[in-house]
Amino acid sequence: MHKSFDKIVLIDDDETINYYHNYMIEKAEIASNIITASDVEEALVILQDVSKTESKGNSLILLDINMPKYSGFELLEKNTDLFDQLNNLNFHVIILTTSGNPFDIERSKGFELIKEYIQKPITEDILHRIANDYA
Numbered sequence: 859m860h861k862s863f864d865k866i867v868l869i870d871d872d873e874t875i876n877y878y879h880n881y882m883i884e885k886a887e888i889a890s891n892i893i894t895a896s897d898v899e900e901a902l903v904i905l906q907d908v909s910k911t912e913s914k915g916n917s918l919i920l921l922d923i924n925m926p927k928y929s930g931f932e933l934l935e936k937n938t939d940l941f942d943q944l945n946n947l948n949f950h951v952i953i954l955t956t957s958g959n960p961f962d963i964e965r966s967k968g969f970e971l972i973k974e975y976i977q978k979p980i981t982e983d984i985l986h987r988i989a990n991d992y993a
Contacts, residue, residue: 860986861993864915865891865908869901869930870922870954879920879954879980886985888993889918898928902937909943916993917947920954920980923962930955931962934969945971950992954978 866889870876876894883892893908895901905919923930930953934941941951953966953975966975973992976984 860886860888861989862887862916863889863918863989863993865889865893865917867901867904867908867917867919868892868894869898869919869925869933870894871896871925872922875922875978882980882982882985886982886989888985888989898925898933901933902940905937905940905944909940909947914947917944917949918988918992919944919949919951921951923953923955923966924957931965931969934972941971952976952988954980 866883868876868879870879873896876896880892880894883889893904895904921930921933928936934951950973951969951971952973955962956978958977963975966972974988
């Protein structure tokens with residue numbers, strides 16, 4: 859049995875990718891609750907709600923950086939209080955993106971709560987490793 863998260867929040871504007879990643883998380887059996895947000899506004903509502911109702915547990919945010927309106931980095935930068943609160947609730951943020959741009963990889967290192975930078979698509983093996991490392 860692998861370790862698992864209480865909750866995983868997928869934030870990605872690509873519905874096909876969300877469907878695939880949701881499927882892989884279910885297949886890997888590493889979360890009892892998967893919540894999907896297809897844009898930054900929806901993600902903010904979900905994360906604010908979670909931050910008010912959540913007790914300290916192990917949860918994961920898989921965040922895309924290339925999205926319309928706001929990038930994943932902008933979401934983190936514009937909502938530092940919210941992400942500090944989520945960090946205190948033991949949420950872990952992993953960037954999950956198609957970008958292999960060295961600038962993006964380096965930029966992600968400037969955020970204390972970003973644990974890893976992973977290129978899509980995610981695999982069952984990577985999910986098991988993430989769960990073992992952070993759950």
